[in-house]
Amino acid sequence: MTIAGVESTIPASGSAETAKPGELGRDDFLNLLVTQLQHQDPLNPMDSTDFTAQLAQFSSLEQLSNMNGQLEEMAHSQAAFASSQAVGYIGHTVLSEGSDFAHDGEADAALAFELEAPAHNVYLSIYDATGGFVSSFECGSKAAGRQTAPWDGKDSDGNPMPPGDYRFDAMAVSAGGEELGVRALSSGRVDGVAFADGQAVLKIGRREVAMKDVIEVIRPASTPSEK
Secondary structure, three states: OOOOOHHHHOOOOOOHHHOOOOOOOHHHHHHHHHHHHHOOOOOOOOOHHHHHHHHHHHHHHHHHHHHHHHHHHHHHHHHHHHHHHHHOOOOOEEEEEOOEEEEOOOOOEEEEEEEOOOEOEEEEEEEEOOOOEEEEEEOOOEOOEEEEEEEOOEOOOOOEOOOEEEEEEEEEEOOOOOEEOEEEEEEEEOOEEEEEOOEEEEEEOOEEEEHHHEEEEEOOOOOHHHO
16 A cells, blocks of 8 residues: 655645645645554565655655745745835835826926936926826936936916826937937835735825835935934
């Protein structure tokens, strides 16, 4: 009586209690092995080579089960560490990938973007939260790298726009008229942290920014009492 192919049915946790119907857990495997020894023919006992192979198989499964448990614990620890890091961003200004920005209705909004090469001209288009067109303008030549351009907060007819959430599209061209790669960037102060599906996201106004999209974190200016 041999026990073959059991390794494909052992659950990741390695316990019989968590095994699905029709699957063998670690305890099931051991019970079968003991039962096999109890009911073997005394006149024709199990070959020692087969028995040793089955013990080695069980030992390997045990080690894999323990390794899976350790990996799960490590994943939980990393998630907890990432969550603690996210909470530490509260009150800081972060720069992230994205074209969303908030307009306060008063000061000019600084639109940030990154150019892959020097641009002869950069064209920016503004849209409101519903996707409606607001205005577009040129901001002239810009060097390669991270750049900013101000939007005066007005629509194409010169009317002031109310406070709210907006987004922008950027297009850049070289001196020869070729379109260049440009990446829109977004900045804002982190007001809180939300957790969804075990992942932490930063809350910036009405926006949520994933930790993986954060490019830079800017510490708030210290007050005189903190110096």
